[in-house]
Amino acid sequence: xxxxxxxRVGMTMNLxxxxxxxxxxxxxxxxxxxPAVLAVLALVQTACTTTPNRAPVEDRxxxxxxxxxxxxxxxxASAPVDVAKPLPGAENSGKPGYYTxxxxxxxxRIGLENGQNWxxxxxxxxxxxxxxxxxxxxxxxxxxxxxxxxAATRPVANARVETRPLDAKGVPPANGASAAAPTAGTxxxxxxxxxxxxxxAAAPTAxxxxxEGDEDVNWAxxxxxxxxxxxxxxxxxxxxxxxxxxxxxxxxxDGRVVYAGSGLRGYGNLIILxxxxxxxxxxxxxxxxxxxxxxxxxxxxxIAEMGSTDADSVRLHFEIRKQGKPIDPAKxxxxx
Numbered sequence: 001x002x003x004x005x006x007x008r009v010g011m012t013m014n015l016x017x018x019x020x021x022x023x024x025x026x027x028x029x030x031x032x033x034x035p036a037v038l039a040v041l042a043l044v045q046t047a048c049t050t051t052p053n054r055a056p057v058e059d060r061x062x063x064x065x066x067x068x069x070x071x072x073x074x075x076x077a078s079a080p081v082d083v084a085k086p087l088p089g090a091e092n093s094g095k096p097g098y099y100t101x102x103x104x105x106x107x108x109r110i111g112l113e114n115g116q117n118w119x120x121x122x123x124x125x126x127x128x129x130x131x132x133x134x135x136x137x138x139x140x141x142x143x144x145x146x147x148x149x150x151a152a153t154r155p156v157a158n159a160r161v162e163t164r165p166l167d168a169k170g171v172p173p174a175n176g177a178s179a180a181a182p183t184a185g186t187x188x189x190x191x192x193x194x195x196x197x198x199x200x201a202a203a204p205t206a207x208x209x210x211x212e213g214d215e216d217v218n219w220a221x222x223x224x225x226x227x228x229x230x231x232x233x234x235x236x237x238x239x240x241x242x243x244x245x246x247x248x249x250x251x252x253x254d255g256r257v258v259y260a261g262s263g264l265r266g267y268g269n270l271i272i273l274x275x276x277x278x279x280x281x282x283x284x285x286x287x288x289x290x291x292x293x294x295x296x297x298x299x300x301x302x303i304a305e306m307g308s309t310d311a312d313s314v315r316l317h318f319e320i321r322k323q324g325k326p327i328d329p330a331k332x333x334x335x336x
Contacts, residue, residue: 087134087136087137087138088125088134088137088138089125089137089138089139089140090136090137090138091138092138092140093138095148096142096148096149097140097141097142097146097148098138098139098140098141098142099114099138099139099141100136100137100138100139101133101134101135101136101137101138101139102135103135105133105135106263106264107121107122107130107133108259108261108263108264108272109264110139110141111141111258111259111272112259112264112272112280112282112321112324113321113324113325114141114142114323114324115274115277115278115279115280115321115322115323115324116141116142116258116274116324117258117259117274118130118258118259119258119293120143121139121140121141124139124140124141124142124143124144125139125140215278217253217275217276217279217332218253218254218299219252219253219299219332219333219334220250220251220252220253220299220300220333220334221250221252221333221334221336222241222249222250222251222252222281222283222316222318223241223243223247223248223249223250223306223316223318224243224247225241225242225243225247225306225316226241226242227239227240227241227242227330228240228241228242228315230328230330231326231327231328231329231330233326233328237319237326238282238317238318238319238320238326238329239317239318239319239329239330240315240316240317241315241316241317241318242314242315243306243314243315243316244306244314245287245305245306245307245308245314246287246288246305246306246307247305247306247316248302248304248305248306249271249283249286249302249303249304249305249306249316250300250301250302250303251273251281251297251298251299251300251301251303252273252281252299252318252320252329252333253273253275253279253281253299254275254296254297254298254299255273255274255275255281255296255297256273256274256294256295256296256297257271257272257273257291257292257293257294257295257296257297257303258272258273258274258280258293258294259271259272259293260272260289260291260292260293261289262309262310265310266310267282267284267285267310267317268284268285268286268307268308268309268310268311269284269285269286269287269288269289269304269307269309270282270283270284270286271283271286271289271291271303271304273297273303278322278323279320279321279322280319280320280321280324281318281319281320281321282317282318282319282321283303283304283316283317283318284310284311284316284317284318284319285306285307285308285309285310285311285314285315285316285317286304286305286306286307286309286316287305287306287307287308287309288304288305288307289303289304290302290303290304290305291303291304320332
């Protein structure tokens, strides 16, 4: 057994000696490797000394040169401008006897401010739809053939006057349901502003002749109540007269009804009388209207009952307008 073990150890030692290179063998191997190492070092040195191909770099610190703006396309410069279609009557803008519609206007208000019946304005301007007017539209507010620079008036004394008695039961009121104001750019039933009445007198074809007596209107107070607020130009366009609901409202002079309804904001149930081509009177805030449009009335005739429509208390708002402009009624009414 011992002999066998010694033999195995000897064999193992021989194998180790054979697998481990001798010093002489290692020296030969080192000499063989030297050229290869030198070649590798030469390649590395060449790579380090060659100028690299650098990628482009954006220099953000440099000041950029200003770039001239490109010219606008010729097509946009010469593009056709969309010209708005002119509104009806624009060629008469600013001329005497014409009115340019403003926001919030109604034909009733335009008539009141120009001393005209709104139905006449519809006729003079050939309005197919009297319920539709446009802001900026120019309307004729003086009868054709009338010189706008002449203060010509036509007295109502020559007009036929109805003499039949008038009472509240016999005449249906022209209430708000029967007349709504035609506003600018909106529609409302102004065409049905009054119940059927006598046909209006034909429009004059020639300028009326001025008469001195036209200024001498026989005025009367429209109510027996006390004045609770006087005329104040620019603030109060007439007289505020106090009273009780149902008190009679009387025509201040002979005339003809040109409006009866509630289509003018701020006036409630309103009556407008035309006395001649110079004077109109307005009676606002009534609780009951007793006359119809185009009806002739006499001075002192009961035309309405006092109320508080579109107001915070019972009152009569009374205006006198000369050629559409509010004036102080106290200067024309007789002393009490």
